[in-house]
Amino acid sequence: MKALVISDKVIEGLYSPAVRQRFAEVELVISCGDLPYYYLEYLISTLDKPLFSVRGNHASVVEYGSHGERTEPWGAIDLDQSVVECNGLILAGFEGSMRYNEGPFQYSDQEMRWRVAQMLPQLFLNRALRGRYLDVLVTHAPPRGVQDQPDRCHTGFQVFRWFLQRFEPRYMLHGHIHVYHPNIVTRSLFHKTEVINCYGYRELELCPIGSSGREGRKQEEHGRSARPRRLREGYVEGFLESDSQLADETQQ
Ligand SMILES: [Zn+2]
Secondary structure (H helix, E strand, O other), X not given: OEEEEEEOOOOOOOOOOHHHHHOOOOOEEEEOOOOOHHHHHHHHHHHOXXXXXXXXXXXXXXXXXXXXXEOOOOOOEEOEOOEEEEOOEEEEEXXXXXXXXXXXXXXXXXXXXXXXXXXXXXXXXXXXXXXXXXXXXXXXXXXXXXXXXXXXXXXXXXXXXXXXXXXXXXXXXXXXXXXXXXXXXXXXXXXXXXXXXXXXXXXXXXXXXXXXXXXXXXXXXXXXXXXXXXXXXXXXXXXXXOHHHHHHHHHO
16 A cells, blocks of 8 residues: 655645645555644645644644644544554554653653553454554654664654564654664664654555565565665655755755
């Protein structure tokens, strides 16, 4: 299933009517957080596809706009601590980042452990009814030690490591770590999960566990298996940002 995944940065090319044609094949949109609500609402109304989101640490508690004030993006499905199914794909999510000041949508490791624990009954029910816990974990913050950074704000959650080892989703999509340099790793394999930093945007083929899909078949044809990779595609993937723009950003 083709998905448009966005995070952390408003991409001008996505906030334009051209998005409808460019992403006509997309079946769902996923936001990993720290994006303004008006941007998500624009994509919902323009693409007319379901949008699942988690909040980042910079999410507005209240956002004011020409259509009034809102405390969440209108029409989006909040994935925080939820498990949902979309066209056979099972998604679950957790909002927020590591607590580093008294701002909203921040959690200590202990608090996040408790939030994960509250989701467990839904996951075990999936296992009983569908034979698997989930396919895609959507978070704002990464797991500890996987594509995270050493400062407190950008440290990943320890419990996410346990979650991936225990429930083995096929993908974990996160944001929060801004990609300003080509050497930053944005895709890697942890246990059986492909962990993908979705800063900016990504167009991904997401398949339920047990189904190969187009991307899976392509990898099999080339004799490649999922393995840790150091790719630049994290933020130049697609048509919207050129290498020269990237170079400008890197110098800032
Ligand atoms: Zn963030």
